[in-house]
Amino acid sequence: MxxxxxxxxxxxxxxxxxxxxxxxxxxxxxxxxxxxxxxxxxxTGRAFVIGITGPPGAGKSTLVSRLIGALRKRELRVGVLAIDPTSPFSGGAILGDRVRMQEHATDEGVFIRSMATRGQLGGLSRSTFEATAVLDAMGFDVVLVETVGVGQDELDVVELAHTTVVVSVPGLGDGIQAMKAGILEVADVHVINKGDLPGADELERQLHVNLETSERDDEAWKPPLVRAVAEKGEGVEELVDACFAHREHLKTSREDALVAERRAEHFFAAILRDMASERLLTFAAEDPDGARLLEEVRAGKRDPYSAAKVLLDAFETLAGRAR
Ligand SMILES: Nc1nc2c(ncn2[C@@H]2O[C@H](COP(=O)(O)OP(=O)(O)OP(=O)(O)O)[C@@H](O)[C@H]2O)c(=O)[nH]1
Ligand SMILES: [Mg+2]
Structure with missing residues (x-):
């Protein structure tokens, strides 16, 4: 071996x-x-992947730490992937997360890892899919993926997770108007965290209205709304129950097969994107015509679009000949 x-x-x-x-x-x-x-x-294919997203500082890591505790009490093994922000202003969050999750550091049934997103264009990084797959194969029952609520990642986590939890908090200004467009729609479970702060009642009311007016089939899942005070551990059991209820819904409605297909497809696309661009760039660097093209783009003598097309055509012709 x-x-x-x-x-x-x-x-x-x-x-x-x-x-x-x-x-x-x-x-x-x-x-x-x-x-x-x-x-x-x-x-792989056994783990329950839960994505947790929401605006910066909403209390996602505090919530994740509490979730670990609640899931361990149910004798489940828990993997956690915290997607590091690539933007420098939130750099401090990483250290904060480590400290916050320290209490679980010596537990063999818990695996915590920070992932870099490396500012990749579009799509959750390939590494995140891969790490989830490794934890899944290792037999972790639940994998929690925390994504910082900036940029595209917060929406892309949907492609990776079976259940997406969207955390809202009061005090961001004009209630749910302040939430990024589109983020509320991706929620399978809503959490209003910092339920102890002023404005939480109003936010809850607005979210309820929002949920009741959005159109859904009778059969469709209705995202529950959980109010939490993560710092005190309030609402955490309800949140766990809500996530498992969604998982149960996926099974009974047979949507779980579609979710599995979607996850596999996105994993495949992430790998393909990565491998293809790597191969193409190597090809461009090694091929004399490719090198000339690159030089022309660098010197501003050629636009990048036509250069990319020429290069792809050349690559295709070559690949066709090799077949
Ligand atoms: N009042 C109040 N504060 C909370 C609650 N939960 C978390 N916090 C505080 O909110 C701050 C941010 O918490 P984090 O858990 O780091 O939030 P986060 O969403 O992970 O932050 P980023 O990862 O940086 O986006 C910390 O100071 C927490 O102590 C809560 O329920 N009530
Ligand atoms: Mg965090």
Missing amino acids: TQTAALARAALEGEVRAGARIIRWLDDRDEGGVEALEILYPK
Whole structure:
């Protein structure tokens, strides 16, 4: 057995250090990571992936830390992926998260990892899908993915999660008007956190109105609204119950098959995007015509659109000949 295969087997047995190593390799684009994931991937599909999103400072990490506690009490093993913000102003959040989640650091049934998004254009980073798959194969029952509520990621987490939790908070100005367009619609479960602050009642009222006026089929899932004070652990059990109720709904309505298809497709697209651009750039650098094109773009003598088209055509012709 190769070293990588041995590591993959250890991860399958739930060995946390082996899993951590594989995730690090994947993050570093080390070949071993892909090799290990090829072994692990067939064992995925059991974990319940919950995405948690909302505006910066809404209390997502505080909530996640409480969720870990509640899920552990139900004897479930919990993986947590906190997507690091790439924007510098929220850099402090990373340290904050670590401190906040420290209480679970010595628990073997908990795995916490920060992921870099690396400012990738469009789509959650491939690394996040990969890390989720590794945790899934390792036998973690629930994987919580916290995404910072800035940029595109907060909407993309929907593609990764079975259940998306959207956290709202009072005090952001004009109630739900202050929420980013589109974010309320992606919620399977709503949380109003900081229920202890003034404005929480008004926000709850507005959200209720919003939910009641949105059109849904009779059969469709109606996103429940949970009021929480994460700091005090209030509303956390209700939130866990709401997430599992949504999971149950997916099963009974047979939507779970569609969700599985959607997740697989997005994972595939993320990998393909990554591999294709890597290959194309290598091709461009090594091919004399490609190098000339690149030089022309650099010098401002050619527009990037026509250059990209020329390059893709050349690549296709070459690929056709190789077949
Ligand atoms: N009053 C009040 N404050 C809270 C509550 N929950 C969290 N906070 C505070 O809100 C601040 C932000 O909490 P975090 O858990 O870091 O929020 P976050 O959404 O993870 O923040 P980012 O990851 O930076 O977007 C902290 O100072 C928390 O102590 C709550 O229920 N009530
Ligand atoms: Mg956070």
